[in-house]
Amino acid sequence: MHYDVVVVGAGIAGPILARNVAKQGYSVLVIDKKAEIGSPKRCGEGLGIGTFEKYDIPYDKRFINREIYGAAIYSPNGHKLELRYNKASGVILERKIFDKMLAYYAAKAGADVMAKTEAIGLIRRNGKIVGLKAKHEGETLEINADIIVAADGVESRIARWAGINSFLPPHELDSAYEYEMILKDFEFDPDLIHLYFGNEVAPRGYVWIFPKDEDRANVGIGINGDNPNTAKYYLEKWLKENNIKGTKILEVNVGGVPVGGFLKELTKENVVVVGDAARQVNPMHGGGMAEAMEAATIASKWIVKALEEENLELLENYTTEWWTNDGERLMKVLKIRQISEKLSDDELDAAVQALSGADAEKLAAGDYKEVFKALIKHPKVLLKPRMLKLLREAL
Numbered sequence: 001m002h003y004d005v006v007v008v009g010a011g012i013a014g015p016i017l018a019r020n021v022a023k024q025g026y027s028v029l030v031i032d033k034k035a036e037i038g039s040p041k042r043c044g045e046g047l048g049i050g051t052f053e054k055y056d057i058p059y060d061k062r063f064i065n066r067e068i069y070g071a072a073i074y075s076p077n078g079h080k081l082e083l084r085y086n087k088a089s090g091v092i093l094e095r096k097i098f099d100k101m102l103a104y105y106a107a108k109a110g111a112d113v114m115a116k117t118e119a120i121g122l123i124r125r126n127g128k129i130v131g132l133k134a135k136h137e138g139e140t141l142e143i144n145a146d147i148i149v150a151a152d153g154v155e156s157r158i159a160r161w162a163g164i165n166s167f168l169p170p171h172e173l174d175s176a177y178e179y180e181m182i183l184k185d186f187e188f189d190p191d192l193i194h195l196y197f198g199n200e201v202a203p204r205g206y207v208w209i210f211p212k213d214e215d216r217a218n219v220g221i222g223i224n225g226d227n228p229n230t231a232k233y234y235l236e237k238w239l240k241e242n243n244i245k246g247t248k249i250l251e252v253n254v255g256g257v258p259v260g261g262f263l264k265e266l267t268k269e270n271v272v273v274v275g276d277a278a279r280q281v282n283p284m285h286g287g288g289m290a291e292a293m294e295a296a297t298i299a300s301k302w303i304v305k306a307l308e309e310e311n312l313e314l315l316e317n318y319t320t321e322w323w324t325n326d327g328e329r330l331m332k333v334l335k336i337r338q339i340s341e342k343l344s345d346d347e348l349d350a351a352v353q354a355l356s357g358a359d360a361e362k363l364a365a366g367d368y369k370e371v372f373k374a375l376i377k378h379p380k381v382l383l384k385p386r387m388l389k390l391l392r393e394a395l
């Protein structure tokens, strides 16, 4: 079996990359170890509305549970900062359907797709990587390919097999735990996502409520991976403190989110790494779907060029382009996260209170000048050394 490109992983990055390359007439195979693509999911399923148009994904009601109009942020002592738009700013997906449909779009563009097929090693001939071995229904397949794409998520092994240093220390990983549940007797606005902060609530992270219905939501938490307590412990504690009974749980999701930085080397020889496998996740909020789509878009452009010009060295341009644009932006976000994770509960309270008066739309768009304008009216908050450090990084 020979393909121009074999893609390991049919999550977000894999199928988008496969679709883009197959559209240009190249032969592409996508494999995923899951028997059903998309299931089980490990995700809060929140995605910005702009991604559909940007990455040419149909806005299909089959995978959209609910449109979202903004966010409510809660400080440790209960101050609320509401960022509300008058039009939908995001959606809560049904990823089990979304991932499967992304694989369907790749297949419609010409790619072959094989579920229940697990990559188990690379094939080298005369020192060169020429394909991979995969297990399918107990059978070992040899898949030869000019280019191999590691879109195999946070537990990626392909990059390591290719010789890329992908060691991930526990501190650089967030542990996430989530219930899809019925929220009975708990008031929440189902048009907003709700984020709860505090060092006792979720160290380094937050508790989220991502509504899928008026009374059904993904309720999850992310915390630092080297915490002596588990994410489940903190989520259960938060539910108890908020008198939420965990008696109507429809799904349990557990997973790791790489939030400590990005792979330096995104390609090695003819191997290309995208998405969580390359740790291309926003280190502030842990969202990785949009970042995976962006990386897949850049990588697919250079894969097509490399195939057109029969020059695999062109693949390195993916590393350069990603680092110049997204890498630099996300490194700045990482620095801000590293400072903000040290804020005390009092500082968090003061900041949320101070920001309540700011222009919500500008804040939601990440306009740090608006943050500064709001904080300057509260010199006691602004002049805290950590707050100044944070603004220095942001502005």
Ligand SMILES: Cc1cc2nc3c(=O)[nH]c(=O)nc-3n(C[C@H](O)[C@H](O)[C@H](O)COP(=O)(O)OP(=O)(O)OC[C@H]3O[C@@H](n4cnc5c(N)ncnc54)[C@H](O)[C@@H]3O)c2cc1C
Pocket: 008, 009, 010, 011, 012, 013, 014, 031, 032, 033, 034, 038, 042, 043, 044, 045, 046, 047, 117, 118, 119, 120, 151, 152, 153, 154, 156, 176, 177, 178, 220, 253, 254, 255, 256, 257, 274, 275, 276, 277, 281, 286, 287, 288, 289, 290, 292
């Ligand atoms: C609890 C939780 C909540 C999250 N919430 C959000 C959110 O609300 N919004 C957001 O944007 N992001 C969220 N994320 C992050 C988001 O899920 C990931 O960033 C995103 O899925 C990355 O896409 P990907 O294609 O890189 O990898 P994945 O979606 O993880 O896909 C990788 C695929 O590779 C397959 N695979 C792995 N190894 C092999 C192998 N050897 N052979 C064959 N197949 C293989 C897997 O089965 C999987 O299907 C969350 C993560 C967690 C854990």
